[in-house]
Amino acid sequence: MLKDWRTKLTLIFFSGLIILFIVAPLLGLLLRTSPSEYIQTLQDSEVSQSIRLTLFSSMGATLIFGILAIPLAWLLARKHFPMKGLVNGLIDLPVVIPHSAAGIALLGVISRGTWIGQAGEQVGISFVGGTAGIVVAMAFVSLPFAINAARDGFAAVPEKLEKAALNLGASPVRVFFTISLPLAKRSVLSGLVMMWARGLSEFGAVIIIAYHPMVTPILIWERFASFGLSYARPVAAVFILVCLAVFVLMRVLSQKNYHVRN
Amino acid sequence: MLEIKNISTRLGDFHLKNISLKVEKGDYLTLLGLSGAGKTVLLEILAGLITPDEGTIFLDGENISGMSIQKRPLGLVYQDMALFPHMKVHKNIAFGLHGKGLSGSQIRNRVTQLAEQARVTHLLDRHPGTLSGGEAQRVALARTLASEPSVLLLDEPLASLDVTLRHELRDLLKEINQSGKTIIHVTHDYMEAATLSKTIAVIENGTLLQWGKPEEVFRNPVSEFVARFSGIKNIFQCRFNPDEQQNGLFRGKTPHGLLMKVIEPPAQNITHLMIPGEDIIVSEQKLETSATNQYQGFIKEIITLNHGVELIISTGENFSVIVSKKSVHSLDLSRGKKVWISFKASAVRQM
Known part of the structure; x- marks a missing residue:
């Protein structure tokens, strides 16, 4: 009994320590910012524009690239093909490489000298130093979250249900939209939310491609480098609160949309 | 089609x-x-x-x-x-x-x-x-x-x-x-x-x-x-000598040496024989009947079924015999009791 208590206490102690490690710096940052600083920061048009840009760029990256990646996730969950392991590994690559390196690599593909860059310029899209570039950089580093979650979601749908639907005369496309996707919806949505959240916080890849317009992580860094901690902290605090609010809202919405899995 | x-x-x-x-x-x-x-x-x-x-x-x-x-x-x-x-x-x-x-x-x-x-x-x-x-x-x-x-x-x-x-x-x-x-x-x-x-x-x-x-x-x-x-439990592999025939009956031996008499000529020297459990009669004494296959054994197991009772009777080979609950009572059948089983040569089917 005593031993049991000791084990429990040790577990609680170490778990608490880890949670504290995550929460304490954030809480410290939020609490050290005074109400007047919050108000001032919210009234700062540079900050609010930057937050809007960050939120919508990441949203754009998620909607365009995340949704385009869903068929690939299904393919990885359902089909066997040569070098599938390699493809799975490639998908995780953006997570493991330094993001500034990812930015440099991306620049080689979308800068004005490349055909993609030139094609973009012709239709009025400028990647380098433009919102389109921010979207591409955010998508590059955050796509693995959407693909991996959706792949696991599709893999968890019993294949038998898809086969039963085919047997009832449905086309493979109809089976995907009426059976596979609705049943994997929870994982797909949570992957998209994670992708969006990861996109918001991207700094390394974005700064290489577009210093301006300034996304909030770059704005925080710029204020820190130019004016010091006291100027960067309120921006960081506001950005954390906005991200948390939107993140919680998205989570709640994606859970609510779902019923009876069984 | x-x-x-x-x-x-x-x-x-x-x-x-x-x-x-x-x-x-x-x-x-x-x-x-x-x-x-x-x-x-x-x-x-x-x-x-x-x-x-x-x-x-x-x-x-x-x-x-x-x-x-x-x-x-x-x-x-x-x-x-x-x-x-x-x-x-x-x-x-x-x-x-x-x-x-x-x-x-x-x-x-x-x-x-x-x-x-x-x-x-x-x-x-x-x-x-x-x-x-x-x-x-x-x-x-x-x-x-x-x-x-x-x-x-x-x-x-x-x-x-x-x-x-x-x-x-x-x-x-x-x-x-x-x-x-x-x-x-x-x-x-x-x-x-x-x-x-x-x-x-x-x-x-x-x-x-x-x-x-x-x-x-x-x-x-x-x-x-x-x-x-199909529920038939009494299936025995029998070795026949095709030339050996007595009173119109063919005689074969199971691996445990039980002699079985059948009416139909065996298709092969080694043939599987089946006897439906319902066609086997249980008695306390040897019977004077037309059943040419008669063996003494003891009751190894008694299993109550939905309709009737299944007896596993060992005579060297194990036979599954289906009887009514009334028979169990009237013959006072219990585990270990010595009994006779008999069935006609015509009840034996070949595979």
Whole structure:
């Protein structure tokens, strides 16, 4: 009994320590910012524009690239093909490489000298130093979250249900939209939310491609480098609160949309 | 008519070997075999879910072997029903009706009609997760019938149901078959096969052992496996000397040296003999009867059945004998008691 208590206490102690490690710096940052600083920061048009840009760029990256990646996730969950392991590994690559390196690599593909860059310029899209570039950089580093979650979601749908639907005369496309996707919806949505959240916080890849317009992580860094901690902290605090609010809202919405899995 | 010709396929260690079958329109065929025999694999091959290595499938003369799953007019009901969990029962049933050029009201009418036939009208607004096994099975049937398949393929449809529900569903399946629908029903249950089928096909280890009308299959089983499946327990391998014949009877010996007399000439020197448990008489004394096979033994086991009692009597070989409860009482039969068993040479069947 005593031993049991000791084990429990040790577990609680170490778990608490880890949670504290995550929460304490954030809480410290939020609490050290005074109400007047919050108000001032919210009234700062540079900050609010930057937050809007960050939120919508990441949203754009998620909607365009995340949704385009869903068929690939299904393919990885359902089909066997040569070098599938390699493809799975490639998908995780953006997570493991330094993001500034990812930015440099991306620049080689979308800068004005490349055909993609030139094609973009012709239709009025400028990647380098433009919102389109921010979207591409955010998508590059955050796509693995959407693909991996959706792949696991599709893999968890019993294949038998898809086969039963085919047997009832449905086309493979109809089976995907009426059976596979609705049943994997929870994982797909949570992957998209994670992708969006990861996109918001991207700094390394974005700064290489577009210093301006300034996304909030770059704005925080710029204020820190130019004016010091006291100027960067309120921006960081506001950005954390906005991200948390939107993140919680998205989570709640994606859970609510779902019923009876069984 | 559905005709299966020389279907073979290899799935890992399992091998389905050269299956050929003909299923007439309106037939009720049960594929009978133990689990792992290859029944479900054959069903999935018919539905197009598995592509066989060899063989062809014809439906009404048309080769459907290469036809895609969604175009094959063979409706499969999975053993675990595979109802779509995110759709209510009415949407499940209507699933196969979409994309057929039917209007919304036509689909609703058809769903109502199918729900009535499967007696699930009261469940239409429920989610599959809230249904009992029997209810889910009926919904799965209605859903498959909605796509109007030429042949209904059922994978162990009664396996997960209790006795009462099993009776109800059995009646429903009979009803569907009587309305003209061809049914292929996979089961490991001999009683299920015996009560439902017009034709039985017995599969063991990926091989089709025998197929025909149930009474033919069970009366003349071609192998020990089929015989045991049909409930016959007294099967003995006997060695005969074809020249040895006495008073018109052929005499063979079991591996344990029991002498058995049969009327029909043995087909081979080593032949399997079967004696239905109902044809064996138990007595306390040796009887002066026309039964030429008489042995003394002792009661090894007494098993109470639904109708009657099964005695396992050891005479060197173990015999399963079915007697009435009244006989157990009147003969005071108990474990270890010495008794005589007798049966006529004409009751012995050969495989």
